[in-house]
Amino acid sequence: MPIKMSANHLSFFYGDFEALSDITLDFEQNQVTALIGPSGCGKSTFLRCLNRMNDLIPGTRVEGEITLDGQPVYGSRVDVVNLRRMVGMVFQKPNPFPKTIFENIAYGLRINGVKDKSLIANKVEESLKQAALWEEVKDRLSASALGLSGGQQQRLCIARALAVEPEVLLMDEPASALDPIATQKIEELIHLLKASYTIIIVTHNMQQAARVSDTTAFFYIGKLIETGETDVIFTRPEKKQTEDYITGRFG
């Protein structure tokens, strides 16, 4: 598989605090990569570097390089707005807008200047189908998104992200706020989506990482300790720390 995104010697600082140091990691196209590691090790920080959401936090600094399709994401001519359209993101807590279900999905199109009503309607339907939510909501597209259950809300957020046709999808613990059944739906969805997207997912749940990902990267206190095929990492990790973490000895 070709490499879709990659980080080269990436370091990240909150003020003086080095939250990530010297991370080098590739993400293959149409693959699911799981980022695991104990709380505070920098998984979220790393994920947010990929679509430059960290830019919003004042006093932060990036060293090293991230590329998307070989082009530097932190290049001076890069427009973050464009970048974020290409690198979508789903958050830990479902965060639908306080709008209708339809408008939640249509939002991304509207901000892209799409005005054609039928085009929008088609795309909304397509995205909801992709997110396996269409059947559940097709009769109440004009109801408030806030009335959906947690799991539905999260799938709505995924549909919303898909509607702008990103190429990479970042997910930061997308199922941690959900019950087991909703979690399972999301995991199934990730399986379906990887045919069309490159997916990078942060998770605290080892089983989930093992179930959904092709590649796993283990972070520890801001460092990338080990990365490789998920099977290998979970059965024959090279590093002691990885093994300790996976077997639940800490974290």
Added chain:
Amino acid sequence: MPIKMSANHLSFFYGDFEALSDITLDFEQNQVTALIGPSGCGKSTFLRCLNRMNDLIPGTRVEGEITLDGQPVYGSRVDVVNLRRMVGMVFQKPNPFPKTIFENIAYGLRINGVKDKSLIANKVEESLKQAALWEEVKDRLSASALGLSGGQQQRLCIARALAVEPEVLLMDEPASALDPIATQKIEELIHLLKASYTIIIVTHNMQQAARVSDTTAFFYIGKLIETGETDVIFTRPEKKQTEDYITGRFG
């Protein structure tokens, strides 16, 4: 050992929601009883029934009986102020008053009308010694209590509770906000205190329950599933649910 406190067919309601149903449980004098169970099972609610802290929450209701030395705690002639002085409480998050270390301990005495300075000073010293904090703070009694570390603050809270000479000491996850070393100190302290007090402790940590308690009671969704000597509960529980919980199969 004589029975110090006991609950008889105790049920507790938050509005219509029955958080505890029909709990019958005795606490022996000079023993440590641990309450365990998954999150939301009603441990804290039960604990707070014992010193009527739940009275503060509007819309709640108690059925059944709790006795202290055989006398009903919810009796009409009981003054909760008096009750709470006899049944002390330590909370999950250390909550020292924003006063000096000395004043934190002296508080309970002052509100009880003690004016004699040397008496107060003696009692402050004694309580701090009982709480194994004296050596660490004796030189800065007039410094703010907020400047202490988390573990020290928690021991301060224990000392504060001891200063009013309660007979029963309730502790709701007293070590969950603390690091391992501070936790160990608190556990040692509990060992020392049980010579003079009847102690009831809520904990999420199985190891801790096993280490500090004589008796363990297992709660599950508002019901008392099983209670007995700690050794027995942790090695040969009678109920399947208890075993599942203790071995980490849920919760």
Added chain:
Amino acid sequence: MTYPAFRKERNMTSAGRRSLKEKIIKSIFLGIALASITTLGLITVFLFLEGLPVLQYVSVKELITGTLWYPTREPPLFGILPLIVASGCVTLLSAIFSVPLGIMTAIYIAEIAGPRTAEIVKPTVEILASLPSVVIGLFGLVVVAPLLQRMFGIPVGVNLFNASLMLGFMAVPTICSISEDAIRSVPGSLREASLALGATHLETIIKIVLPAGASGIATAVILGMSRAIGETMVVLMVAGGAAMIPESLFDPVRPMPASIAAEMAEAPFRGSHYHALFAIGAVLFFFTLVFNLTADYLSSRYKRKQLSG
């Protein structure tokens, strides 16, 4: 399906125009924000611009310490000390009513009342705050003044006491609502700690809650007094209007805002009287600024304490 509408700009760069537009929007907003604080600057500038010329007629010392306010005599006498003292007196005296009342009401709402009762008391206080000051003035003039005359056997009912009483009630809502916030922001864990030690609710309130909320409550008191010192209609209508230093509670007085309001309409434009009234405005502004600065300082300290505590 593909959507040429946005598939075509599939690269990360470009979009110079959009970012230009964003920049322009942001600077417009900055401009407006600056404009709205510029008004504060303008207020200061104009008060001084129109107030300073009075120094052609009196020295600063005479202005501030002079006890005779005869602005229309020939030559005029511009001593505003009686006005300053009057403002100080009504403010302090009103605080004697409003501070205990406001804080006690706040305690009632935040600590004692059940949620239902609080939901009635709070709007009551807020509505009290919204009563137009001219209506309160009317009330003081028509109802309270004759009442005071009869009750205390005093010659006139419009006086220092009446004005303070009315101002006191006007300051209560300010003091109450800010104190209530301060009391509510005291962590519940402190309350529980105290109650669990066998303290009564009252002891908990007085020894734990109030000290912990002290700087917030102090802010409330100061803002309440700031409201009282700047209030115009009440002192215009019920203070009596005598420009003298009061010797008793029932002396008529003429606080600064009353003087400005009563005289400005007929002060010849840019004459000495006009400038003198602006100078009073500047003094009044200075007083409220000091109050507000103090409140600002206290509340920022209180926020910091909360963050760290």
Added chain:
Amino acid sequence: GQLVIKGSTTVLPYAQKAAEAYMKARPDVAVSLSGGGSGNGIKAIVDGTTDIANASRFIKDSEVQMAMNKKRYPVPFRVALDCIVPVVHKDNSVKDLSMDDLKNIYTGKAKNWKEFGGPDLGIVVVSRDTSSGTYEVWEELVLRKEMVTPRALTVASNGAMVQTVAGTKGAIGYIGMGYLNDAIKQLTVNSVLGTEETTRSGQYAISRPLFMFTNGWPTGVPLDFINFIFSPTGQKLAREVGNVPVFNPGN
């Protein structure tokens, strides 16, 4: 047509009454009326922002100079007289005060009514705001350049004066003659009762003329209005608002 009138608040009640009657007689003319004081009225004539300026005093030299510079020629019309009478509470037994007595009272030298053969009662001096036209007359004619006592209550209008004096046993005040009513008692001054006749004849000491100024000799609507003012109907209106007509218009 349109007619703008500005200036003295002393003249305002008369001007308003006249304007109302005038508009009834000439429905095609809209009169706009506002106060602001004599000085502001004359300034408006000088600036050309009004057709008629009311003034409770004659134009000053400095104002004439300003008008000349702007090539305007204010023309005065003596439209009524303002007779100011001292009043006391209706129960007060004092009937007459000399000009010197009044001066002593208003400067604060005399403090008790018994000094003037009245009851043993403190005198409450009520005065007008120092910028009022009525006060100016009082200051000039009664106080003769001495200062009114700072203890004096100040009220904003004749009406308020009546209210205050009527409600205060020891009060003395002064009002335009037309405001006299049963609630208060008029005093004679130097044994002369202030009436229309004694004022017009100059026997009564405390009075002054009221003016309307036009810009140049009036033509058109302003002329018509001034003529209306000097008609018997117009002069009767002066009497109604408490001023003294410049001639006896009959009943």
Added chain:
Amino acid sequence: MNTIHQKPAGLQKRRLLEGLFFWLFRGAAVVNGLALFVVGYFVISNGAEAISWEFLTQPPTDSMTKGGIFPCILGTFYLAAGAICFALPIGVASAVYMNEYAAKGRVLRIIRFGINNLAGVPSIVFGLFGLAFFCIVLGLGVSLLAGILTLGVLTLPVIIGATEEALKAVPDDYRKASLALGATQWQTIYRVVLPAAIPEILTGAILGLSRAAGETAPIMFTAAVFFTPVLPSSLFDEVMALPYHIYVLATAGTDIALTRPLQYGTALVLIVLVCGMNLFAIITRSKMRKKLKG
């Protein structure tokens, strides 16, 4: 050893003291209600008689001793509505800048400091400022427009405060979600943040409106006149206004006792207007807060 049934010696006294103080606190709350009731009763019982269709729709006559207060109602409406039209866009824009754009730092601190102090400036000082700046420097004279601008400046901090609260209440999640979808900051503000905040901003605006309608001192020298028989037809006309009318009738009328009913009637109209708007805002706000929580 004591038991829970024997109260220790001091406790009886402590409980007594507690009861006593709690009654005091209750009493304090009651005093507020009483004050509101007394003032309300005074105005309503006296004012109700004066209210009639004629009173609300006719101009004053007979030197303002008879007739109605229509010009005052209209004037107050124009003044308050105009002030909000002026203050709302500026206030919202300022708050948006402070809350959404400005980086935490000195500029923001200075702006916020300025706004806080603006909120504490006495209304009479706004009147002086309006006189010196709007009436004289800008040459507007005593006019509706000068009053609108003066009241606008006065309500600005109210609007800014309310808007800031409203914006703060919008969860950051919405902003992040929008930005992560590739929305620009302005799109995020315009399409997500403001719509979510608009109900609370509007209640803030109503509070501002009622404040503007009830103020007397700022319009005394800038807009209001004693009496004008014509209704304002342009922004440069002088106007009558309810609060000023009350003041004038109560302290400077030709016959104060005679016009008492008019004073009460006007006060009643003003109170209904101002407190009504306030009550409406308070109720909708508390409903909204509950909905957010629930």
